[in-house]
């Protein structure tokens with residue numbers, strides 16, 4: 001529950017639970033940037049192990065994980081291949097062009113997932129005219145594309161392309177644990193062959209802040225230099241790392257409930273007039289709702305929903321995105337679906 005409204009705008013809106021706050025209050029702390037904070041050390045070792053990587057570093061945000069990875073892997077004038085709707089391409093204020101001084105080479109996937117052939121076709125020839133292709137990125141799950149889970153088979157094909165062309169591989173694993181819980185494929189298997197991979201603690205895992213980036217010891221050393229450079233090195237960060245450890249113990253398996261709630265919600269609203277929703281493509285905790293058939297735009301829908309206590313944001317002129325999470329119950333998704341039913345049969349009926 002989120003007080004008196006139903007919070008479907010984002011899984012970033014989760015508030016730390018009482019248990020998480022207790023774990024934070026009790027955390028043993030030290031100087032994180034001196035490697036003397038035992039709670040941070042426990043968290044990074046745990047996440048490195050989860051991904052089957054040698055080492056990991058605790059960072060304030062997922063954006064910083066993406067940006068530091070790009071900066072370590074790429075140099076000025078380089079290009080990185082990523083799906084067009086991905087966070088690193090469109091939601092990080094062009095950071096990679098500022099910090100790494102590298103340019104995105106966007107490819108158009110299907111619901112955020114592109115093919116190995118597309119990745120290969122996007123690799124530039126080795127000439128002095130072309131930018132140097134340097135890194136391939138995938139986003140597990142593909143957020144703005146509707147929370148799509150990249151199938152392991154497809155990931156393996158992309159790894160193969162990268163290895164053949166000697167490119168770095170980066171996984172934006174903001175919601176990779178949503179994928180592992182849904183498919184049973186381990187984080188280690190998803191990350192196999194990657195040079196860098198991270199998980200966000202502040203999304204469905206329910207932490208107030210933080211993300212953990214993993215890779216080889218050499219990569220993490222280089223990442224630390226960037227962390228220091230851009231002001232990401234912290235002090236008694238065990239206070240927030242404790243939330244991460246708590247979330248890994250208590251909030252991973254339950255992600256399945258979020259997926260079930262998302263699918264239930266999608267199934268309830270799919271038949272409504274003016275809405276296009278594809279329950280069969282709800283892989284995880286994200287539902288895309290195309291309202292173009294209603295003749296009203298996403299902003300109008302979002303405003304009317306807001307008046308009725310349902311928070312949900314448009315991600316395009318006629319596309320709404322709903323996310324389920326720790327603070328959304330089954331009853332709440334049913335109540336939200338009822339409000340959609342009322343609006344689509346009344347105020348926002350197809351014009």
Ligand SMILES: *Cc1c(COP(=O)(O)O)cnc(C)c1O
Nearest residue numbers: 061062063087139143172174200
């Ligand atoms: C949220 C998100 C990020 C950025 O994470 P922050 O912790 O908000 O900086 C990056 N990639 C994806 C796919 C995300 O959903």
